Amino acid sequence: MSRLVYVLNGPNLNLLGKRQPHIYGHETLADVERDCLALARELGLEIRFHQSNREYELIDWVHEARETAAGIVMNPAAFTHTSVAILDALNTFEGTVIEVHISNVHKREEFRHHSFVSKRADGVIAGFGTQGYLLGLRRVARLLDEKKG
Numbered sequence: 001m002s003r004l005v006y007v008l009n010g011p012n013l014n015l016l017g018k019r020q021p022h023i024y025g026h027e028t029l030a031d032v033e034r035d036c037l038a039l040a041r042e043l044g045l046e047i048r049f050h051q052s053n054r055e056y057e058l059i060d061w062v063h064e065a066r067e068t069a070a071g072i073v074m075n076p077a078a079f080t081h082t083s084v085a086i087l088d089a090l091n092t093f094e095g096t097v098i099e100v101h102i103s104n105v106h107k108r109e110e111f112r113h114h115s116f117v118s119k120r121a122d123g124v125i126a127g128f129g130t131q132g133y134l135l136g137l138r139r140v141a142r143l144l145d146e147k148k149g
């Protein structure tokens, strides 16, 4: 079985480290990618790490993942709260979906409390900072290991 995981990041996350660091911290997305790659090696996962500010690109990566991947760890950023199209794409994916938010969205503005992506996600991680991505990868690996027996 494939141990490929797509790690997908939505709009404005390219500015991680510079953008509202009191909320999102000082680590950059390149730091997150490096940490994900290191952990993936340890867990025997292969990862494809992507970021886009464009909804359609995220959807295209979900479609790509459909063909080959066992899991998707996704921080859809603001699209979390708006995108039926990303939810529809994720609903076509058969593997594990983990939704990650760096901040605790439930502690923030009301409009961040609703997530379309949560209607599909197998697990949701919020408020653990960038560590959430690593927890998401660990969860996908654990589920794959359990399936293998």
Ligand code: DQA
Pocket (backbone or CB within 6 Å): 011, 012, 013, 075, 076, 077, 078, 079, 080, 100, 101, 102, 103, 104, 105, 112
């Ligand atoms: C976010 C939370 C979203 O509400 C926000 O639009 C983001 C980032 C997070 O990681 O905490 O861009 O997904």
